[in-house]
Amino acid sequence: DGTPVGCLTPYGYQPDEAVRLAQERAAPHRFAQPLATAGLQSRLLLLEELYGHAGQDVFYAGELDFLHQAREELGVSVTMEELRRLSRLTVDMYYEILSRTLPPELGFRRRTIRPYLDPVNAMFSLGYAMLYGNCCVSLVGAHLNPDLGMLHEGAGSLVYDLIESQKATMVDRTVLRFARDEVSEGDYECGEKRCYLDGNFSARLVAALRDSIDQSRIDAQVHILRDALLTNAEFHVLYW
Structure with missing residues (x-):
């Protein structure tokens, strides 16, 4: 169901000691704040794009203002607890808003934990697993x-x-397109325990996700993080 279970490394692999020490000694807040802010900003950009295409308001009263205010609060939050709380809250809101842009018969209301009981959550899971890898x-x-x-x-x-800041562009936009325009009743089967995606449908989705997941941008973000850890260079997050 797309849940990562492990990581293989080359035979004899030994991590670089300087990188290991720099990562262990890093102050989490320095990195967590821009990561949380960029995650919300990337989702806001996708929501506003959907709002422009939907022809109708996908936000309930005050939701968009709250998300913009949360983005400002993330930028000034001084505790890890507050950063994580606001991040979780805005992510939950994001998926609930997304659900209003999709056909109700798909049964997607919010992002859930496994096992996934609707095809949209199953598609998100597949896409996020690929991005994770x-x-x-x-x-x-x-x-x-x-x-x-x-x-x-x-x-x-x-x-x-x-x-977190790459999901909206690299996965969510593709999954939403498939949920709106590509999926039919024969492409999935939902039971009491989980929802199964048809093999042919999954193959089409995987091919589309391979096109939308930008490895070069992921590599660039990793290099930015590594340089910030090793040389105290500025850390910033790439998105959109």
Whole structure:
């Protein structure tokens, strides 16, 4: 269902000691703040693009103002707890707003945890798994620890940090197009335990996601992070 289960490294692989120490000693807030802000900004840009194409208001009263205000608050938040709280809140709002742009018969209301019971969540899961893999390869190649994040915590946390601002452009736009224009009843089967995507439909979606996931931009973001850790260079987030 697209959940990462591990990472393979070359035989005899040893991480660069200087990179390891720099990552372990880094102040998380320095990186978490721009990561959280860019994640929200990238989603706002996609929502405003959808608003322009939908021909109708996809926002409830006050939602857009709240998201813009949250973006400003992320830029001045001084605690990790507040950064993470605001980030989670705005991500939840984003998916609920997205649901209003999709056919109601698909059953998508919000982003859920596995197992996924509707085809849209299943498509998001597939796309995010592909994006995760591309980013993880780049991080390991740069001798960065994928499990030592700044904004997120736990296994794969640094991968989740870096893909947060790339999801809207590299995955969400493609999934939304498939959900609106490409999917039909025969392309998925939903039961009580999970929703299965048809093999042919999945293959078409994977091909489209391969085109939309930009490895060069992921690599560039990883290099920016590595340089910021090693040389104290400015850290900034690429998106859109």
